Amino acid sequence: MPWGFVLPGLAFYVLFLVWPALQAFWISLTNWDGLSNEQSFIGLANYRRMMDDPVVATAASNNLLWTVVTIAFPMILGLTLAVVLNRKSRSSAFFRTIFYAPAVLPLVSIASIWAWLYEPTDGAINEALDLVGLGGLAQSWLGQDSTAIWAVMVPAVWVRTGFPMLLYLAALQSIPEELYEAAALDGASRWQRFTQVTFPSLKDTHFVVLALSLIESLKVFDLVYAMTYGGPGYATQVMGTWMYANVFQYFEAGYGTAIAVVITVVAVAVGTPYVRSQVRNS
Numbered sequence: 001m002p003w004g005f006v007l008p009g010l011a012f013y014v015l016f017l018v019w020p021a022l023q024a025f026w027i028s029l030t031n032w033d034g035l036s037n038e039q040s041f042i043g044l045a046n047y048r049r050m051m052d053d054p055v056v057a058t059a060a061s062n063n064l065l066w067t068v069v070t071i072a073f074p075m076i077l078g079l080t081l082a083v084v085l086n087r088k089s090r091s092s093a094f095f096r097t098i099f100y101a102p103a104v105l106p107l108v109s110i111a112s113i114w115a116w117l118y119e120p121t122d123g124a125i126n127e128a129l130d131l132v133g134l135g136g137l138a139q140s141w142l143g144q145d146s147t148a149i150w151a152v153m154v155p156a157v158w159v160r161t162g163f164p165m166l167l168y169l170a171a172l173q174s175i176p177e178e179l180y181e182a183a184a185l186d187g188a189s190r191w192q193r194f195t196q197v198t199f200p201s202l203k204d205t206h207f208v209v210l211a212l213s214l215i216e217s218l219k220v221f222d223l224v225y226a227m228t229y230g231g232p233g234y235a236t237q238v239m240g241t242w243m244y245a246n247v248f249q250y251f252e253a254g255y256g257t258a259i260a261v262v263i264t265v266v267a268v269a270v271g272t273p274y275v276r277s278q279v280r281n282s
Contacts, residue, residue: 021264027257034253046258056259059237062149066156066238067217073157075209078164083198085165086172096169103162111226114155118142142228145235152227152236159223160216164209171205172198211274218267239263 028046030039050056081099085092102110117124118141126138141151175198183193221240224230230237230245237245239259246256 024257024264025261027254028261030254032253033251034247034256035251039254042254046255047262049255050258050262055234055237055242056239058234059239059242062236063218063220063238065149066153066220067214069153070156070160070217070220071210071213074160074164074213075206077157077161078166078209079168079202081161081165082168082172083194086169096165099165100162102159103166105159107159107222108226110155110159111223114151115142115227118151143232145232148228148232148235152224155227156220156223160213164213167205167209168202171202175201207277208274211271215267215271215274218263218270 027039029041029043031042031045032039081095085096085099120126120138120140120143123141125141126135129135129138139147141147179197179201180193183197188196219240220238221244224236224238225241225244228236230241240263243256243259243263246252246259248256250256
């Protein structure tokens, strides 16, 4: 009887996840170009090549920077907004919707909007700097190595703030009001109530937000690709865009798939503690 319930879902899982994953691993062991029928087995040569590839080093460094920035800032901003908006009023409901709205927009649309804002000649950001007398700061934000990766991370933070805010709001509403009343009777200031009551009570939510944000950061692709294609040069390359470039632009499907396998292994390794914690809690 238990297997009768498990087998349909397990069949879909094997067919659409396990089997493609095994195929991808096999391709990563070949020098396939992605088009021909010939797949010559070369063993771990693609993985050894990754260790000597300077673009992989740049992409991995950008991934690490991206992960730190797009986790820390959305978590801090999301928690701050949740604390501020954790009250019953019409304005709170309105601002919750406004701050969460970017999270439901298509990333390609967001990339187009921010690429226009960053336009060096008639973009809104440089125009605004000119209006306030700071025209000397105007520059080609996406067109130079020193600013490109940071410019792409700004919309990423903007998009990712709404989801942590929503999780923190739900968690804040589950904290007993009696804890705050007791802290106030003991003479605790508002900051002390936050550090001694609110923040520790959100421990489980911190872990969930951190784990989900970390997995999402490791998979970054569409926002970077839509805004810069990994350029200028290799300044904004991340592992996902370099994988795509090798498979679909340079027709080195074996090497590109090896990069994809490494991304998957790292994401699974990072996500496993979160999954195990959820299983234990259930």
